Amino acid sequence: MKKSTLLLTAGLLFGSLFLPSCLNDDDDVNRLYPNALVTVKHAGDKTVFLQLDDKTTLLPVNLTTSPFGEKEVRALVNYKEVDIPSSGYDQAVHVSWIDSIRTKGMVPNLGDENDQKYGNDPVEIVRDWVTIAEDGYLTLRFRTEWGYPRVVHYVNLFSTNNPENPYEVEFRHNANGDIGGRLGDGLVAFRLDSLPDTQGETVKLKLKWRSFSGEKSAEFDYKTRAATPASPAIAAERSVIPLQ
CATH class of the missing domain: 2.40.50.500 (NigD-like N-terminal OB domain)
Structure with a gap:
């Protein structure tokens, strides 16, 4: 993009x-x-x-x-x-x-244990040119509260296991107790290779998250990416904010 x-x-x-x-x-x-x-x-x-x-x-x-x-x-x-x-x-x-x-894969949906494992702290997804689904990734610019000194925030993405929509995913944020500070933005990219192959078709990827004003969702055009020859395994990279 x-x-x-x-x-x-x-x-x-x-x-x-x-x-x-x-x-x-x-x-x-x-x-x-x-x-x-x-x-x-x-x-x-x-x-x-x-x-x-x-x-x-x-x-x-x-x-x-x-x-x-x-x-x-x-x-x-x-x-x-x-x-x-x-x-x-x-x-x-x-x-x-x-x-x-920060680049990472999706995590398993643990059902009733999701809140404990992945947190459920509010976050806003920013409508921006870097918030996009492309090349097999969902890249998100998100906004939340950051205190000082900063502590590590954890962000994850998992499938909702919706039987009516296999391309529905949920973004989770664990502020690790770091709440009530100033608003600031972060960037994270999730590899979507654990979702079903779209077989060359473009589908609607539905993203759900808990915002400061309640539950929200957005849709993205998504197509499983073509294979890259000898593509190396995905690995997490550094972020400029304390983020996991």
Whole structure:
């Protein structure tokens, strides 16, 4: 998902990987902001590439290895298209910086034990360009209360096991007692590979969550992603806020 600008919540991006750049001074301000949300992947020949959406691939010509090792993660990135061969990818790009988003799989639905295991503290899902289902992930920008000093918050996603809708999922937030502070935003991405294969069709993915004003839901267009050759196992990445 590409986007030209994003107003950042303070601290949303921290410790981003900045790379040597040959861009001119006129681009310096634009380089401060992410212009895309991507999945960092490895091809069968170990080439690092960026999946921009369900169909578009980017070859980062100034990245010979992934800054996240062999892990597949969702990430915010600032890049610029360059006019050089893209070696079979849709576009060659120069990456100015890239910052990983907390990336994790879904968890089991434990029924009556969900509240105890995953918490049920309120949270708002922010309607934003980074709140999207694409490339087999549900990426969410969420808003909740953060105290100081910050403690670890836990966020998870599980299937509701709705027999009438196998693509219904629930977002859970455990503030770990950290309530009553200032509102702040976080980003998290969930791998949806435990959901039934959509067989190439686009379906409605229903997300449920408990907000500060009660139960809410939203729908996303969702299609099971195509396999990536030699795709590495998903692994959790760092977040700039205390988040698990």
